[in-house]
Amino acid sequence: MRYRLAALGAILIIAGSVLAFLVQGSGGVEVREARWRTPEGAVMSGLLYRPPGLEAGRRAPAVLLSHGYINTREMQSPFAIELARRGFVVLAMDMTGHGGSGGNVGAAGFGGPSALAFLRSQPFVDRDQIGLAGHSMGGGPVLAAARAEPEGYRAVVLVGSAPGLFGPPDEVRPDFPRNLNVVFGGLDEFSALMWRTPKGTDLPGSEKLKAVFGVASPVEPGRIYGDPTLGTARRLDLPRITHPWEHFSSGGVAPAVDWMQARLEGEARPLPAGDQVWVWKEAGTLLALVGAGLLLLGAFELALGLPWLGQLRRSPEPAAAVRGIGGWLALGLTAVLPALTYLPFMKLGALWFPSALFPQWVQNQLLAWALANTVLAIVIALFLRRGRPVFSVDIPRSLVAAVLSVGAVALALAAVDRLLHVDFRFWVIGFRPLTEARWPIFLAYLPLWTLHCVIVVRGLCALLAVDGASRRLTYLTAAGVMGGGFFVLAALQYATLFATGLLLTPTQPLNVIVALQFVPLLALVGIIAVFTWRRTNSYLPGALICALFLSWYVTSGTANHWSAEYPMTFPPAARDR
Known part of the structure; x- marks a missing residue:
């Protein structure tokens, strides 16, 4: 049984990647890597x-x-x-x-x-x-x-x-x-x-x-x-x-x-220009993307089967018999505040200019938002906490389990990228391998994402630790709390756009488009948090997994504004947005 998730994830990755490869090479087209200077x-x-x-x-x-x-x-x-x-x-x-x-x-x-x-x-x-x-x-x-x-x-x-x-x-x-x-x-x-x-x-x-x-x-x-x-x-x-x-x-x-x-x-x-097959490639990479999520969870399940890491296994301990008004209020604020503060803090984060250590301007802005919400999560925990959660904390084993889980997905992605020249993606969501040049960037940003994820995932698990809560409801609550605020934000923006021709906040189009990714990504954070907590009675493995994959996702898919080869430039589209 413990192999089921990992096996299903691997099957979807293989099937989806092969489908994408076949569509990409329709009619005998050869696709290969190109490098020049x-x-x-x-x-x-x-x-x-x-x-x-x-x-x-x-x-x-x-x-x-x-x-x-x-x-x-x-x-x-x-x-x-x-x-x-x-x-x-x-x-x-x-x-x-x-x-x-x-x-x-x-x-x-x-x-x-x-x-x-x-x-x-x-x-x-x-x-x-x-x-x-x-x-x-x-x-x-x-x-x-x-x-x-x-x-x-x-x-x-x-x-x-x-x-x-x-x-x-x-x-x-x-x-x-x-x-x-x-x-x-x-x-x-x-x-x-x-x-x-x-x-x-x-x-x-x-x-x-x-x-x-x-x-x-x-x-x-x-x-x-x-x-x-x-x-x-x-x-x-x-x-x-x-x-x-x-x-x-x-x-x-x-x-x-x-x-x-x-x-x-x-x-x-x-x-004819309307004769198009590319959508089947996107269907394939979507299958692979879903498979990657299942492989991540399945790899964690397999890691807990190893003798040394098996000591992480614990049954979850509820923090309260019922959630109460304070708990529901805390869940509501956890859902609403990240979306409510997103546009203001992204704009403020633009003042965090790129540098040799932190060269990605958009990632700097995202972290400004994330760290501000880390503070808000602490405030919510201090003033609205009901009950005292008892978590198991084992840093070395949690870290190894997180690295093995994310590493399994990274190896699968590296394989399909090298062999088939496809990645895990759908529309605005895309996971691609980290290049050698981006590994130092990933490691520089990782501690900041770790700080954010540890505080936020701990707070989420504490709010979910209610006696008698069903497994399905817990997963739905976690996904809804983490991604629901951004779903509402995106729905309001695009309902306004379709009705009037203008976004609700027409001066921040790029940040609105970036926010579309937060709906599935943050919902996945909630699912990972519940999956790992239910098996370990700990917030730490899930938090470390989320930190690794968020840092990887943003670093590999975001632009570098600083490099040793060229002076830093600010194209008009970046300056004026």
């Missing part, structure tokens, strides 16, 4: 998609793809899969400071010029038929590449992005970049930042957009302006989707695929 020496990372039939000297058109801020190359897989299965060579890059690439945010033209040079150097690429596409801040490397090699590309797609934002202001003109398709969600949260219009639906009348299109009247979505043979073609697509949906929906992917099929010549397998 910027002129300054920073190592760059990408995934190179190579269609079949290029071994005999035949060259194919190619597209360079870039993700947005605090994302990675895997986020662009819907575009990559659909272009590659149509016969395009695709390079999905990690921007500088992101994923497996060195440097920091904005350095070396976000890595775009070196990525384009690498793509053009491939012997199976038709150097005269290259397109560039980027989502959000991914417009930075795309436009930097276009500036660096004005004759090195034929078409550009900016998805949820805009010229003149991540580069020189004089980019806002009708002759740059060449043959431009703007794909922008009618509900995009960044409309004011990108195009200076309050709502995405107002984009056709944007003065900035009209300058890019070279027209005086509002731009008509779907109409082609200019002359493709002269490189002045322009088209606006305005699907009714949000910023995160632009790279996770047919409405965002289809226009980009259609534009590249129309502007580049030589694709081996033309298909």
Whole structure:
């Protein structure tokens, strides 16, 4: 019985990863790791998609793809899969400071010029038929590449992005970049930042957009302006989707695929733009993600079966016969306060500037929020505690059990990344391996996450330790308390967006999008806390597991703003958000 969870997790990881691999390689496409360097020496990372039939000297058109801020190359897989299965060579890059690439945010033209040079150097690429596409801040490397090699590309797609934002202001003109398709969600949260219009639906009348299109009247979505043979073609697509949906929906992917099929010549397998299979890859990585959670719990169960670690096993001891009014109030505050304080403390945390020790600006902000809520958790415990919980505390064994549990998931992820070039993800949630360069960053932030998790998980377990509470209700309560506040926050923000075209807090779009991840992640923290406490009568193993996986998740998926290779930069999108 104790093997059941681990076995089920492993089965889901294998099945989901193989499914994702097969979809990613649809039609015989080969996907492999790509490495190159910027002129300054920073190592760059990408995934190179190579269609079949290029071994005999035949060259194919190619597209360079870039993700947005605090994302990675895997986020662009819907575009990559659909272009590659149509016969395009695709390079999905990690921007500088992101994923497996060195440097920091904005350095070396976000890595775009070196990525384009690498793509053009491939012997199976038709150097005269290259397109560039980027989502959000991914417009930075795309436009930097276009500036660096004005004759090195034929078409550009900016998805949820805009010229003149991540580069020189004089980019806002009708002759740059060449043959431009703007794909922008009618509900995009960044409309004011990108195009200076309050709502995405107002984009056709944007003065900035009209300058890019070279027209005086509002731009008509779907109409082609200019002359493709002269490189002045322009088209606006305005699907009714949000910023995160632009790279996770047919409405965002289809226009980009259609534009590249129309502007580049030589694709081996033309298909209708709406013919898309990428969603099955996302289904596979979702299965693997669920499997990773089960493997984590199952590995802890197996660890308790080891002779030395078996001494951690204890039956949970209730702290009170009933929860009482104070206990319910404490649970309510534990659910509400983290979500209520999230936006203010994230904004305050922006003052914690990146440094050599703490180089990730967004992680600094998240920790400012987390540490502030650590203090609030202590206050809740001091003033609303009912009963005195009796916990078992064994630091050495708890630490070893936590490392073994998280290590099992890390090894599984490393294996599927190396063998199949996929990771554990779904939409805005993504677990990727820690690169060698990010291990010191992970270790620097880990003590702070540990402090937060120990206090919060201890407080949660103390509130859940009620005599006679059912197992199912305890799990539901823990998941609801930890993730429920952010669920309400996200629901309010997006209900307002869909009703009015504006977020409830329209000046903080990035932090609202980041908050979407907190719903499942914090619910998982609650589940881990209950699972480990019920088996050990201790909050410590669960707290250490949560600290390890939160530090790993944020460090691997967040951007570095400081590096030894480049001076620190603050792109306009980061400064103004």
